[in-house]
Amino acid sequence: YDKVNEVISATRKSTVLGKYAQSYANILIDVLQGVDLRETIEKYGGKSIKTQVAQSKSDPMVACYIDSAYTALLFFAYKYCHSPEAAILANANAGGENVARGSLLGALLGAHHGFKSFPEGTHGL
Secondary structure (H helix, E strand, O other): OHHHHHHHHOOOOOOOHHHHHHHHHHHHHHHHOOOOHHHHHHHHHOOHHHHHHHHOOOOOOOOOOHHHHHHHHHHHHHHOOOOHHHHHHHHHHOOOOHHHHHHHHHHHHHHHHOHHHOOHHHOOO
């Protein structure tokens, strides 16, 4: 946790960002070690994500604020864990800070599925 906060403090003076960065780092590490993406999202992101996805009739539309942006990131990763392309498209359509959120989402899905799971036309980007 100290290393995550050390990296953040190089560019940000945030009292909130550390908990989200640590949660994300834990999820990414677990997925890279072979833990199921949905399982680790429930473990570090809260079981409420599963309930939100199950009860939601549509994808979230979010602002740039970290509280809603991080929850949306976990929502998209959980809901669309089977399809990196669907996850990235849903994220792009959600608004807010979709570029940064999309980078983090792509890293999670890439760790989960591998590079070849992304549409072939994106491999050279």
